[in-house]
Amino acid sequence: MIKNKITLITLIFFLIGISEKANAQCPPNAEVFNYLTNTDQWSFCINEGIVDLTQYLNPDFPQGDFFILDPAFSGAISNNQLDVNAITSTVPNTINILPVEYNVNINGTLCVYSNLTFTGINESPVLDPLSVSNIDGTSYCSGANSILINPSISVGAAILTINGESQSLPNVYIPGETGNLVDTITVLYGAGCFLEETFFVNITPTPQLTNPDTLYTTQTAYELQANPAGGDFFVNGTLITDNTIDVSQLTVGTTINVNYDLDGCTADLEEIIIAEEPIIIEEPEDTIDTTPQNVAVFVPNVFTPNFDDANDVVYVRGENLATINFKVFNRYGEKVFETKDQNEGWEGFNLNGKRLNAGVYFYQLLYTTEENGPEILKKGEITLIR
Numbered sequence: 537m538i539k540n541k542i543t544l545i546t547l548i549f550f551l552i553g554i555s556e557k558a559n560a561q562c563p564p565n566a567e568v569f570n571y572l573t574n575t576d577q578w579s580f581c582i583n584e585g586i587v588d589l590t591q592y593l594n595p596d597f598p599q600g601d602f603f604i605l606d607p608a609f610s611g612a613i614s615n616n617q618l619d620v621n622a623i624t625s626t627v628p629n630t631i632n633i634l635p636v637e638y639n640v641n642i643n644g645t646l647c648v649y650s651n652l653t654f655t656g657i658n659e660s661p662v663l664d665p666l667s668v669s670n671i672d673g674t675s676y677c678s679g680a681n682s683i684l685i686n687p688s689i690s691v692g693a694a695i696l697t698i699n700g701e702s703q704s705l706p707n708v709y710i711p712g713e714t715g716n717l718v719d720t721i722t723v724l725y726g727a728g729c730f731l732e733e734t735f736f737v738n739i740t741p742t743p744q745l746t747n748p749d750t751l752y753t754t755q756t757a758y759e760l761q762a763n764p765a766g767g768d769f770f771v772n773g774t775l776i777t778d779n780t781i782d783v784s785q786l787t788v789g790t791t792i793n794v795n796y797d798l799d800g801c802t803a804d805l806e807e808i809i810i811a812e813e814p815i816i817i818e819e820p821e822d823t824i825d826t827t828p829q830n831v832a833v834f835v836p837n838v839f840t841p842n843f844d845d846a847n848d849v850v851y852v853r854g855e856n857l858a859t860i861n862f863k864v865f866n867r868y869g870e871k872v873f874e875t876k877d878q879n880e881g882w883e884g885f886n887l888n889g890k891r892l893n894a895g896v897y898f899y900q901l902l903y904t905t906e907e908n909g910p911e912i913l914k915k916g917e918i919t920l921i922r
Contacts, residue, residue: 562647567640568597569652579619580654587618600640605650609634661726663733664688671709671721675738678712678764678800685709685721690729712739743767743796743803750809750868751792756781760794767798786810789870811868833857835899838919841884849881850918852901858909861902864918872897884920894922 547633569592580587589602602616604623612622623634638649665672667688676683686706687694696703698721699714711719714782719737739887746761759780769776772793786792790810796803841848852862857878864873864882872886883890901914 540703543899559643563597563642565649565651566650568594568640570594580618587620589613589616589618598640598642600638600647603637603639605635605637639731661692661731662690663694663723663725663731664690668723668733668735669734671737672735673735675740675799676711678739678742680711680801683711687723687725689725692725692730692826693740694723694725697724699724711737712741717741739797740801743798745794745796745803745806747794747806747808749807750782750811752784752811752869753784753788757781760782760796762796762798762803764798767796767801770795770797780847783810788812809868811870833901833903833914833915835862835901835914835918837917838921839884840921842922851885852878852903854903856905858904858906863900865898865900866892867896867898882918892920894920896920 558800568852582617585905587751590599593599599616602613604613604619609623634654635650636652636654638652640649641648664687667686670683671685684706685696685703685708687696694705696705696707698707698709699719704827709721717739719739721735721737722732723735724732728798738831741764744763746763751758757780762769769779771781773795781792792808792810794806794808796806833852835852836847836850839847839850852860860876860878862873862875862882863871866872870886873882874887874891875882884897886892897920899916899918902911903914
């Protein structure tokens, strides 16, 4: 009898030892599962569809099987895929708390984890499409007016990121401020369970007109330029179909207004003056390019025609001058003054008698030092100060 009791006690301790050894082979929850301290990550939304439960496992842990302990929903899990629609309640604002068991074989030992629950949240958050219509599939000009981003959702709160950077809400967004051609805007929203939507905003670079401020009537087919290319040019409000204008048909001294439109993004208005080609005086072969030692020719480089009888007129002065041909041009190449008389000077008016603005003007002087002598060319600048 005593021998049988000893045998039974020995068997009991042996079984206990086996049990303790088995339990010792089953890792703790923290090594098996992700998100154990974050109940939100164990939640799902109604109509979410199929949820892969292996996302709750640590990547390096051997894969086992999930089971719902409630017999009424036992068929909702197949191959660790949870059919959310099969277990969520149809009563608004109610929550199903589902006890879940996870079984896994580790080195021949069956490890059972039964202290798990999934929470089914019945009310799914809804993002009002109108509240994000200004970033949903839209295109903007770089540096366009600021845009307000303020998503409206039915449940919980929203989290905004732009190009991976967290932003406060509501957010004042300036398209293309970072220099990207595409901005990525993500809205994470909800309460308990979260949904995410990503929007892509296309950015068109601000176009720049690259034409000169003066065109000459000798340019019969001038092609208008802008960067980036590919847009439409408008001259004085009229679309130019081939981006080319015949300057020879335009009036000298007038201004044309050029606009440029690239996918709705416009360049600043550009004003271009129409002028004659500046006169290029070719020196004769017997013309020398230096003033003779015995002739001093002087043309002032600044004057102040303000009627105070002090430095009001530009004269050509020199010793032994026989003839002169003195011309003054503005920065557009338009001739504003001409004389062959040494006693006639420029008083700051154009050929039509219009008072000219302050600025830098250019002169060309052809002169001789004796009758029928070689012509000598002198060029320079004159600053008109008012």
